Amino acid sequence: MPRILTDEQQDLINAVSEFCRRECGTKEQRDKLTVNGQEPHNQRLYTTMAELGWLGILIPEEYGGAGLGMTELCLFLEETAYGRAPISGFATTIIAAASYQKFGTEEQKRVVLDGVVRGRIEAISMSEPGAGSDVAALACRADRVDGGYLLNGQKTWCSNAHIADHILLIARTSKEDSKHKGLTQFMLPTDIDGLQISGIETMGGREVNDLYLTDCFVPDSAVVGTPGKAWTQLTAGLNLERMILGAMMLGVARRAFDDTVDYVRNRDQFGQPIGTFQTLKHRIADMATELECARLLLSDVATAIDANPGMVFPREASMVKLKCTELAKHVALEGMQMMGGYGYATEFGMEALLRSAVVSTVYGGTSEIQRDIIGKTYGL
Structure with missing residues (x-):
């Protein structure tokens, strides 16, 4: 389904996508940037993104940022996750920065928010x-x-x-x-x-x-x-944390899906591409539908947050985190199954996507905790 985006939002997606293809689009590039997967954050790449103005998306203009909203942040996170950019430091940085922005002294804001824009890391x-x-x-x-x-x-x-x-x-x-x-x-x-x-x-x-x-x-x-x-201060930031993790995992899910589709289109068995067999075709169709559902949920909640600054959306933000992380895990597992032995090979990358997806259902509040929060909003 086509996305309804402003020209500026589409330009952001295009620029980030092209950057990721150029800088970390191959396994050889990612291995070099991450020391064969052992260092999920590459500071050189991160600093380059800072110079392009992307790390300050959510930072107010008075502190050197772009002063944009949750929608733009989610688009950036989704696209960098899809492009497998090794910038693991960004998520904790922006979560911490939001707390300083809301509750910190002016000196704390100057130190931290200015650092975020320049490519410094916060935990x-x-x-x-x-x-x-x-x-x-x-x-x-x-x-x-x-x-x-x-x-x-x-x-x-x-x-x-x-x-x-x-x-x-x-x-x-x-x-x-x-x-x-x-x-x-x-x-x-x-x-x-x-x-x-x-x-x-x-x-x-x-x-x-x-x-x-x-x-x-x-x-x-x-x-x-x-x-x-x-x-009280922590609960005020729950929207942001859950939306960040949801957007990242939607990107991972999309990447796992696209890699799986590419494989089943080109892998021949019994004289035809395996994707033409009904059992796989229907599973692909189900995953594609779920991806659209997750994307629309993320987009709607981001839009609501941007339209209602200061409001907390515990139910909706937890739904985003739950849906996107569980979907990423499901799609990566399905991809590994459809790819057979190649799904386990580091050469093809599905195993790395699965590792990223599985842990996402644990950190930032487990899936069980998200379900509990959602249930409580219904008086249960």
Whole structure:
């Protein structure tokens, strides 16, 4: 189905698509950029995108950005994911930047938002060994001392901390009657004394980290927003996080689908292309239909967010995250099945798309958590 886009939006898609084809369109190029898949973020490529003005899509013009909306951000994310651009640092950067933009001091905004536009990386840290889906159960402490706070504890699954300038870290500053109270956000430089960043080896390469904090001192000026109100601040950013992940995975799903269609069109067995067999043809038709449904959902919710700044869309944003991530996993699995042994071969890339898709149903709130949120919006 043709997209209804403005000329500027179509120009953005065309430019990003051409850039990805030129810079990372072949497996050889991607292997070189990612050290054979071990480094999912390439800073040289990322800096080039910054110079083209793409990383500041959502950043206000007063801080050097383009001041565009959720729709343009989603188009950019979808197209870079489809083009398999190794810029894994962008998602956490824009999520963290949005929190600074809403709740940070003017100095924090100048430092972070200007850095985003120039191609710097930001990270955000919530999860702990005992606080995953139940984020509010975190126990990392920030104890009040003269002039600031001392941070102690462990964080885990912190994406891009090893390449970031700062970590937007959530810690407990007081014990309250509710676990959702007494949490505070801090702007933590990654070179601060007492912070150890330790990489976690995963099948997706070097992306996530354990953080160990031992008497890390941060001044009062490091507090982002209101002390004790981090949970409210976090919920204000849920639209953005879920839309980002949904847009990225729609791009992955589209890429897996197109690669699968290309394969079944050209793979002959029993004297004809395997895509002409009804069993595969119907599965292709089902996936194509689901992709259109996901695209329309993402587009409609992005449009609603742009039309209603400041409103939170918990049901719709969770639907986007749930639909797009589960669809990406389904399409990549179907692609691997239809490609047979070639689906498992690194030469063809379907296995890499599957790895990206599977983990997307876990991070940023699992599919089970998204279903629970959606159900609650119906009073259940």
